[in-house]
Amino acid sequence: MLDVAIEADAEWDSRTxxxxxxxxxxxxxxxxxxxxxxAAAVRPVELSVRLTSDEEVRILNAQWRRKDKPTNVLSFPMAEAYELEQGDEEGPELLLGDVILAHGVCEREAAEKAVSIEDHAAHLVIHGTLHLLGCDHENDGDAEDMEAREVRALARLGIADPYKVHA
Incomplete structure (x- = not known):
């Protein structure tokens, strides 16, 4: 069973x-x-999502990635590949890791893409979660695979393909 722990700062509108x-x-x-x-494992599976400020993400990005600027999403995987492969077997809780979104960056990117902040945030959560599950975009093949997974996941939520070029 997948459990998602979420924490949202005040700047993330609580009406959403x-x-x-x-x-x-x-x-x-x-x-x-x-x-x-x-998703349906007997073993408890958890991931944590933090919706926070650009400043907090900037600090984490500088500390962990040596990039002193905010970014849209950070992922901090905790599970090893073998743990993911054995995730549906009996055992203690499997902690996938943390996904952290920066409000200001997310809001600006949503406006640039002419999509709602909710749809863009969903995309970023999907992107970050896929990173926790071993996906990456370091080379063209991996990037194409990850993008296709994102598009399929977004379709499950009724959200349009963000990579499709609109004429």
Whole structure:
């Protein structure tokens, strides 16, 4: 069973149902990952999502990636590949890791893309969750695979393909 722990700072409008949106996005990402069995595993599976400020993300990005600027999403995986592969077996809770979104960056990018902040945040949660599940975009093949997984996960939520070029 997938449990998504979420914490949102005040600048993330509390009128938006962030808990439901983030949970649905994370579940969609798991379903489209190489480890879809984790969504229905007997073993408890957890990931943490923090919706926070650009400043907090800037600090984390500088500390962990040596890039002193905010970014849209950070992922901090905790599970090893063998743990993901054995995730549906009996055992202690499997902690996938942390996904952290920066509000200002997310809001600016959503405006640039002419999409809602909710849809863009869902995309970023999916992207970050896929990173926790071993996906990457370091080379063209991996990037294409990850993008396809993101598009399929977004479709599960009724969100359009963000990579499709609109004429």
């Amino acid at each position: 149902g962030w808990e439901e949106l983030v949970s649905r996005a994370a579940q969609a990402a798991v379903a489209e990952s190489a480890f879809p069995q984790l």
